[in-house]
Amino acid sequence: MRTLEQELEQLPFTQGLRPEHRALIAGCAKNRAFREGSYVFRTGDPADTFYLLRTGRVALEVYGPTRGALTVQTLGPGDILGWSWLFEPYVTSFDARVVSDTRTVAFDGACLRRKAEEDHELGYQLMRGMAQVFTDRLEATRMQLLDVYGDHAQR
Numbered sequence: 001m002r003t004l005e006q007e008l009e010q011l012p013f014t015q016g017l018r019p020e021h022r023a024l025i026a027g028c029a030k031n032r033a034f035r036e037g038s039y040v041f042r043t044g045d046p047a048d049t050f051y052l053l054r055t056g057r058v059a060l061e062v063y064g065p066t067r068g069a070l071t072v073q074t075l076g077p078g079d080i081l082g083w084s085w086l087f088e089p090y091v092t093s094f095d096a097r098v099v100s101d102t103r104t105v106a107f108d109g110a111c112l113r114r115k116a117e118e119d120h121e122l123g124y125q126l127m128r129g130m131a132q133v134f135t136d137r138l139e140a141t142r143m144q145l146l147d148v149y150g151d152h153a154q155r
Contacts, residue, residue: 028111040096047084056102085109
């Protein structure tokens with residue numbers, strides 16, 4: 001059986017971290033599984049955790065009163081789920097619906113913030129990784145808007 005630290009070595013988000021930083025964040029982590037059809041979190045929930053997906057798929061959704069749930073992006077193995085743990089007021093902005101049984105490494109956000117504050121190099125590396133997630137999500141949202149509005153989005 002592999003340790004969490006060994007699992008972190010295999011995930012894209014943590015591969016660029018120095019071994020001592022992976023060891024530090026492993027102290028904030030635990031394995032967590034979710035069943036198909038369940039929700040990891042819902043819009044407005046406290047954002048105290050972020051997840052590295054090991055297996056499975058999770059749909060990020062927003063709710064529109066006239067359209068219902070709209071999938072912004074579907075995440076899979078190696079992807080990160082949740083960034084609101086970084087920013088006050090620490091509240092989620094999306095629904096995260098489990099599309100297929102999913103195994104994750106779940107990180108305690110408060111623990112990570114403390115460790116990043118104590119070790120600024122670690123904080124910088126975490127923020128760099130999360131900035132890439134922000135960029136990917138914005139691009140996915142842009143593509144979704146182009147798909148939804150078609151030619152009207154260009155006017």
